[in-house]
Amino acid sequence: MFSFCIPTEFVFGTGCFKELHKYNLPGKKALIVITNGKSIRNSGYLAELENQLSLAGKEYEVFDGITPNPTTDSIMDAAKTAKDSACDFIIGFGGGSPMDSAKLIALAATNPGNIWDYCQKGSGGRKLPTNQPLPVVCISTTAGTGSEADNSGMVTNPITHEKLGIGFQSLFPVLSVVDPELMRSVPPRLTAYQGLDTFFHLAEGYLSKKANYFNEMFSITGIEKIGAYLARAVIEGNDLEARENVAFANTLGGFVMSTGKLLSQHSLEHILSAYHPNLPHGAGLILISRAYFGFFIDKGLCRQKFIDMARALGNKNASEPQDFLSALDKLLEDCGVSNLTMSEFGIKAEELPAMAKEVRESLAPAFECDPTLLTIEDCAEIYRKSFK
Structure with a gap:
C-alpha cells in the first residue's frame, strides 16, 4: 500500500x-x-x-x-x-x-x-x-x-x-x-555533480524499503535518461536534447523522493559537507558511492535491482550485481569525476570515525529504509574505503 x-x-x-x-x-x-x-x-x-x-x-x-x-x-x-x-x-x-x-x-x-x-x-x-x-x-x-x-x-x-x-x-x-x-550555462564539473546527485536520488529510491510501483517506474526511467544523456550534457553544455533529458531525470528524482524514501547515502554525505561546506553535495555522494553500494552488493542484497540498474545505465548484458559497480565506474569516468578524493576537499581520515558515530546516532531514522541496517562500524568502514 x-x-x-x-x-x-x-x-x-x-x-x-x-x-x-x-x-x-x-x-x-x-x-x-x-x-x-x-x-x-x-x-x-x-x-x-x-x-x-x-x-x-x-x-x-x-x-x-x-x-x-x-x-x-x-x-x-x-x-x-x-x-x-x-x-x-x-x-x-x-x-x-x-x-x-x-x-x-x-x-x-x-x-x-x-x-x-x-x-x-x-x-x-x-x-x-x-x-x-x-x-x-x-x-x-x-x-x-x-x-x-x-x-x-x-x-x-x-x-x-x-x-x-x-x-x-x-x-x-x-x-x-x-x-x-x-541549464546551458552550468559548467561541466557542476553539471556532473548535479547530474550524479540526481542519479543517486533515483538509485537510492529504487533500492529503498519504501520503493513502490510509482517510484520504481520513475527511478528506472530516470536512470535510463542519466545513462544515455548525462555525459553528453557534461561534454557539450549546449546540447539541448541532453540537457532536457537530464532535467527530466532530475524532476523524476524529485518524484521519487516525494513518493518514497531515500537510503542513508545522503545522510552519510550531509555530515561530510556540514563539516566541510566547500564540499559540493554531489561530489560528496560520488566520493562514497562505490563503497556504499558495494556494501549492499557484498551482502548479497537487492540482487535483481542492481542488475536492473546496470541495464538501465546501458549495460544491456548485465547479469550480476557487480555489473552495477562497473556501470557506475563508467558513468563517473565518462563524466570526468572518477578520481575525486576526500583529501582535496580538506577531509581528514581521523575525522571519519566520529562522523560515522554522529550520523548513525543523530540520524537513526535515515537508516530505516536501507536494505539492511547499517551499524556505526559499517558507516565507518564505508567512509574508510572511500578515503583517499
Whole structure:
C-alpha cells in the first residue's frame, strides 16, 4: 500500500521560462531567493525573471544571501526581508540551495521562532507550524536536487554542524518551472555533480524499503535518461536534447523522493559537507558511492535491482550485481569525476570515525529504509574505503 500527493503545477520544456508572466503566480509581491554567486546575474537570468514579473504586474525584492550549503542564519535573514518588504510569495530561483531555502523562508516568514525549531530530527525543536507558509514558486536552473518536486529543504545549523531536512506537506511549491535552456550555462564539473546527485536520488529510491510501483517506474526511467544523456550534457553544455533529458531525470528524482524514501547515502554525505561546506553535495555522494553500494552488493542484497540498474545505465548484458559497480565506474569516468578524493576537499581520515558515530546516532531514522541496517562500524568502514 502507498499514498502520496504532489500538489504542484509543473511547467516543463525549453523556452517556458520566458512565458512565466502568463502563469498563475500566487501573490502580488515576490521575494526572489538566489545564491550569493554571480552566475545568475551575469547570465541575464535574473534580469529576465524581473522582466517576467513586471510583465505579470508583480512587485519583487531580491535576497542574494544564500550559500551553496544554506544555513539557519541565512534563512532567518531572508524571512525577515520577506516580512519587512511585505512579500506574499517566495520564488526559489537557481539550483537546490535557493529552491530548498525558498521553502524554509516561506515557513519562517509566517511562523514564530527560528527555522531550526521546526526540524524534526537531531537537535531540532520538533515543533509543528501553526500558520500556513507563504506560497512558493521554484524555477530551476540546474538538474541535480529535484527540489522543484518535493516538500522539504536542507539547512545547516552552524552551531551544531548538523545538516538536516525540514519538510511539511504545506511546503510543496505551488508552481515549478523547469526550462532546460537555463541549464546551458552550468559548467561541466557542476553539471556532473548535479547530474550524479540526481542519479543517486533515483538509485537510492529504487533500492529503498519504501520503493513502490510509482517510484520504481520513475527511478528506472530516470536512470535510463542519466545513462544515455548525462555525459553528453557534461561534454557539450549546449546540447539541448541532453540537457532536457537530464532535467527530466532530475524532476523524476524529485518524484521519487516525494513518493518514497531515500537510503542513508545522503545522510552519510550531509555530515561530510556540514563539516566541510566547500564540499559540493554531489561530489560528496560520488566520493562514497562505490563503497556504499558495494556494501549492499557484498551482502548479497537487492540482487535483481542492481542488475536492473546496470541495464538501465546501458549495460544491456548485465547479469550480476557487480555489473552495477562497473556501470557506475563508467558513468563517473565518462563524466570526468572518477578520481575525486576526500583529501582535496580538506577531509581528514581521523575525522571519519566520529562522523560515522554522529550520523548513525543523530540520524537513526535515515537508516530505516536501507536494505539492511547499517551499524556505526559499517558507516565507518564505508567512509574508510572511500578515503583517499
